[in-house]
Amino acid sequence: MNAPRLRARKLDIRNGHVDLSHGAGGRAMAQLIGEIFAENFANDLLAQGNDQAVFSVPPGRLAMTTDGYVVSPLFFPGGDIGSLAVHGTVNDLAMAGARPLHLSASFILEEGFPLADLQTIAQSMGAAAREAGVKIVTGDTKVVERGKADGVFISTAGIGVVPDGLDLSGDKARPGDVILVSGTIGDHGVAIMSSRENLAFETQILSDSAALNGLVADMVAACGPHLKLLRDPTRGGIAATLNEIAHQSKIGLRIEEDALPVKAEVAAACEFLGLDPLNVANEGKLLAFVAPEAAQDLLRVMRAHPLGKESAIIGACVEDPHHFVQMRTAFGGGRIVDWLSGEQLPRIC
Amino acid sequence: MNAPRLRARKLDIRNGHVDLSHGAGGRAMAQLIGEIFAENFANDLLAQGNDQAVFSVPPGRLAMTTDGYVVSPLFFPGGDIGSLAVHGTVNDLAMAGARPLHLSASFILEEGFPLADLQTIAQSMGAAAREAGVKIVTGDTKVVERGKADGVFISTAGIGVVPDGLDLSGDKARPGDVILVSGTIGDHGVAIMSSRENLAFETQILSDSAALNGLVADMVAACGPHLKLLRDPTRGGIAATLNEIAHQSKIGLRIEEDALPVKAEVAAACEFLGLDPLNVANEGKLLAFVAPEAAQDLLRVMRAHPLGKESAIIGACVEDPHHFVQMRTAFGGGRIVDWLSGEQLPRIC
Numbered sequence: 001m002n003a004p005r006l007r008a009r010k011l012d013i014r015n016g017h018v019d020l021s022h023g024a025g026g027r028a029m030a031q032l033i034g035e036i037f038a039e040n041f042a043n044d045l046l047a048q049g050n051d052q053a054v055f056s057v058p059p060g061r062l063a064m065t066t067d068g069y070v071v072s073p074l075f076f077p078g079g080d081i082g083s084l085a086v087h088g089t090v091n092d093l094a095m096a097g098a099r100p101l102h103l104s105a106s107f108i109l110e111e112g113f114p115l116a117d118l119q120t121i122a123q124s125m126g127a128a129a130r131e132a133g134v135k136i137v138t139g140d141t142k143v144v145e146r147g148k149a150d151g152v153f154i155s156t157a158g159i160g161v162v163p164d165g166l167d168l169s170g171d172k173a174r175p176g177d178v179i180l181v182s183g184t185i186g187d188h189g190v191a192i193m194s195s196r197e198n199l200a201f202e203t204q205i206l207s208d209s210a211a212l213n214g215l216v217a218d219m220v221a222a223c224g225p226h227l228k229l230l231r232d233p234t235r236g237g238i239a240a241t242l243n244e245i246a247h248q249s250k251i252g253l254r255i256e257e258d259a260l261p262v263k264a265e266v267a268a269a270c271e272f273l274g275l276d277p278l279n280v281a282n283e284g285k286l287l288a289f290v291a292p293e294a295a296q297d298l299l300r301v302m303r304a305h306p307l308g309k310e311s312a313i314i315g316a317c318v319e320d321p322h323h324f325v326q327m328r329t330a331f332g333g334g335r336i337v338d339w340l341s342g343e344q345l346p347r348i349c
Numbered sequence: 350m351n352a353p354r355l356r357a358r359k360l361d362i363r364n365g366h367v368d369l370s371h372g373a374g375g376r377a378m379a380q381l382i383g384e385i386f387a388e389n390f391a392n393d394l395l396a397q398g399n400d401q402a403v404f405s406v407p408p409g410r411l412a413m414t415t416d417g418y419v420v421s422p423l424f425f426p427g428g429d430i431g432s433l434a435v436h437g438t439v440n441d442l443a444m445a446g447a448r449p450l451h452l453s454a455s456f457i458l459e460e461g462f463p464l465a466d467l468q469t470i471a472q473s474m475g476a477a478a479r480e481a482g483v484k485i486v487t488g489d490t491k492v493v494e495r496g497k498a499d500g501v502f503i504s505t506a507g508i509g510v511v512p513d514g515l516d517l518s519g520d521k522a523r524p525g526d527v528i529l530v531s532g533t534i535g536d537h538g539v540a541i542m543s544s545r546e547n548l549a550f551e552t553q554i555l556s557d558s559a560a561l562n563g564l565v566a567d568m569v570a571a572c573g574p575h576l577k578l579l580r581d582p583t584r585g586g587i588a589a590t591l592n593e594i595a596h597q598s599k600i601g602l603r604i605e606e607d608a609l610p611v612k613a614e615v616a617a618a619c620e621f622l623g624l625d626p627l628n629v630a631n632e633g634k635l636l637a638f639v640a641p642e643a644a645q646d647l648l649r650v651m652r653a654h655p656l657g658k659e660s661a662i663i664g665a666c667v668e669d670p671h672h673f674v675q676m677r678t679a680f681g682g683g684r685i686v687d688w689l690s691g692e693q694l695p696r697i698c
Contacts, residue, residue: 025584025630026689030593049597050519051441051580052414054511057406065401066453066506068491092400104415106504108457140416140504144696150497155455155489157415157506162403170399231400235374244379248398281374340375347493 011035016115023109023143036119037105037139040126045102045137053137055102058161063098065089066157072347074117074151076195078188078206079283081154082124084349087211087283088234089156090132094213095230095286097168097220098160100132105139105156110149121152132211134158160213166220170248172228177317178295179253180288182215182302183208183310184261185238189280190269192348197273203265210284215305219288222301226294232286234349236339239278241287242325243339252320255337257329259314278327279340281348289317360384365464372458372492385468386454386488389475394451394486402486404451407510412447414438415506421696423466423500425544427537427555428632430503431473433698436560436632437583438505439481443562444579444635446517446569447509449481454488454505459498470501481560483507509562515569519597521577526666527644528602529637531564531651532557532659533610534587538629539618541697546622552614559633564654568637571650575643581635583698585688588627590636591674592688601669604686606678608663627676628689630697638666 011031021028038046045053069085079087086103093100105125109118129136136156187208194205216230229249233241238260246253262270262277270277284307290298295313302308315327325337360380370377387395394402418434428436435452442449454474458467478485485505536557543554565579578598582590587609595602611619611626619626633656639647644662651657674686 020695023584024689024695025586025589029584030688048518050445052412052445052447054410054412054445054447054518056410059408061403061405062508063401063403064451064453064508065487066455066504067489068455068457068504070457070491070493096399096401096403098401098403102413104413104506106415106417106455106506108417108419108502108504138414142417142419142502142696142698144419144499144502147496148499149502150493153457153491153493153498153502155415155417155457155504155506157413157453157455157504159411159413159508169397169403235372235378237374240374339379340373346369346373347491349491 011115013115013119018109018111018113018115018143020111020143023141029141033141036122040122041136043135045135057101060164061162063093063096063160063162065092066155067092068153068155069349070153070347071349073195076207077191077204079209080121080124081152082121083128084209084283085154085156086125086128086132087209088349089158090134090211090213091232093158093160094216095232096162097166097216098162100134100158100160100213102135102137103129103156103158105136105154107141108149108153109143110151111143111146113151132213163220166224168227168229170229170245173245173249173251173289173317175251175317175319176292177228177289178292178313179255179315180299180302180311181314182286182308184263185282185285186262186266186270186277186280188283189345189348190266193273193345194269201265201269205265205269208282208284210307212284212286212307215307218301218305219298223290223294223298226291228289230286230288233282235281237279237281238287239337240339242337246323246325250323252318252323253315253325254318255315255327257327259312261310261312278337283349360464362464362468367458367460367462367464367492369460369492372490378490382490385471389471390485392484394484406450409513410511412442412445412509412511414441415504416441417502417504418698419502419696420698422544425556426540426553428558429470429473430501431470432477433558433632434503434505435474435477435481436558437698438507439483439560439562440581442507442509443565444581445511446515446565447511449483449507449509449562451484451486452478452505452507454485454503456490457498457502458492459500460492460495462500481562512569515573517576517578519578519594522594522598522600522638522666524600524666524668525641526577526638527641527662528664529648529651529660530663531635531657533612534631534634535611535615535619535626535629537632538694538697539615542622542694543618550614550618554614554618557631557633559656561633561635561656564656567650567654568647572639572643572647575640577638579635579637582631584630586628586630587636588686589688591686595672595674599672601667601672602664602674603667604664604676606676608661610659610661627686632698
């Protein structure tokens with residue numbers, strides 16, 4: 001008797017579509033996982049082929065994080081949902097000062113989604129993971145009926161190792177600490193909005209989506225003991241992130257509008273779209289809070305890294321029982337930088 | 350000046366609904382996370398309030414896993430998507446023999462989803478986690494527009510510690526090894542199908558959704574060195590799982606239909622629905638492969654645990670270059686137990 005499973009045709013990636021059988025735990029699912037995910041994520045741990053990966057970790061504390069990705073459109077200038085799902089989770093680990101090790105990936109696919117697009121996304125995830133030095137070691141695939149999802153949603157989780165002696169946390173900033181940003185703000189959000197609204201600006205605005213673990217490793221090596229906290233200003237932009245930190249650390253923050261790096265084309269697009277760059281998401285930037293005596297050193301180290309060339313000191317922490325974030329504007333006035341309560345940019349990540 | 354954020358009203362959990370602002374990274378999201386997730390998952394690591402949790406782990410190898418949950422309906426006899434999302438991921442860790450430690454949870458919510466249902470799901474997740482002895486240490490929430498998802502999807506990831514000397518894997522079964530199942534098969538799938546089709550059988554059939562890490566700990570303590578592999582037969586039922594293992598271990602499997610524990614009402618429902626219990630999902634059962642000399646001991650230990658009372662020896666591994674799973678039927682005949690290729694029961698988990 002011949003084993004019929006040995007004669008299975010390869011997936012028709014060019015013309016095929018996801019169907020419910022690809023989430024059913026049977027042969028079709030095994031084939032999808034084998035030909036698309038295992039192929040593009042190739043590593044020894046994923047190849048164990050079990051429902052979990054088992055591995056040794058270096059001694060030290062671990063960081064663990066997760067994010068769901070529902071960005072629309074799935075493909076945008078400067079990236080796609082696949083690279084974003086790797087960068088975002090790597091960055092959440094890096095913000096603890098951790099060296100990212102391994103990721104998991106959970107896919108929720110809509111029936112009818114083109115296999116060619118899924119292949120592109122998986123390739124992009126694999127490339128982003130290799131570039132960031134992490135492995136996608138375990139995963140899961142579910143399929144829901146047409147109209148019950150929107151193409152593909154991805155949830156990645158990650159673990160990393162935190163170096164001994166480093167204890168970064170949102171509650172660690174103190175009055176006097178200096179605030180730095182690693183580059184221009186608002187690029188990701190504006191790239192998504194332009195692509196969603198089909199806007200053509202003179203220059204194409206690219207998402208800044210990138211893995212920041214290399215930059216963070218340099219920062220930790222140079223200024224580790226002086227670093228108080230790192231955070232990547234994603235959804236809600238630097239306005240939301242600064243407010244979160246002011247609350248967690250129970251301090252006020254003062255920033256300088258003039259010091260904020262914003263690309264001219266992003267500023268123009270924000271004006272056109274009625275957005276404030278402070279509220280717009282970034283996916284390859286970080287805010288660093290550092291003891292004042294190390295601020296210049298940190299700035300130098302950050303600017304020496306390809307992803308931190310446009311780093312800038314943007315403000316400092318102060319005593320403030322109200323935990324306000326205030327900005328001195330370019331015109332010399334002042335204003336409160338508040339969180340937005342509602343939704344400015346849905347499905348930005 | 351008063352801080353307006355201090356005057357925010359509490360969420361109207363009874364009558365409120367998820368809206369896009371709950372995924373926007375601003376205050377509304379912080380409130381949803383605080384009042385629903387942090388409240389129900391309460392633990393010291395989640396309370397760190399960062400985008401990642403940092404913790405020490407005991408020495409040893411780690412297991413890591415993830416699963417997405419898209420079960421429909423969200424609430425079913427014997428559980429809901431929340432308890433399922435904890436049990437499923439705990440079980441994937443336990444199948445490596447790992448002691449589960451921490452979970453992450455990524456929520457994708459549809460605009461308009463009732464907060465009361467979200468609260469019930471979060472309560473159920475919190476209770477399931479406490480019962481299984483794990484903490485939900487980090488999470489993420491995204492909201493998509495009405496019609497772009499189906500209520501709520503959850504992806505959980507988990508890590509656990511694998512005891513030294515234990516090396517369970519799908520490729521470890523050898524001819525002569527004995528196959529056990531920890532109880533009746535098909536309960537979860539039939540519970541979902543009955544509830545979806547609104548079928549009333551004489552007895553209500555409950556999902557078997559449960560965390561198996563306690564049962565596994567007893568099995569490892571008693572028979573660790575003799576255990577070859579464990580796997581929970583979820584999507585695709587024991588037919589898919591047995592076929593997977595036959596392939597991974599490059600052996601054949603022979604099982605006895607008479608030995609398979611199936612509840613009478615599940616058998617009846619399967620007949621009515623045109624399903625084979627072998628293909629129906631379980632969420633609180635495991636298959637164990639063990640060296641023959643330890644099979645009786647293992648059976649005794651399994652039956653002594655509340656979740657293994659109806660454990661049974663169902664077959665054994667044989668040499669077979671075709672890697673077939675064959676079943677001797679109750680009538681004395683034989684048949685190949687094949688994987689289903691297509692989708693029998695969509696969105697069962």
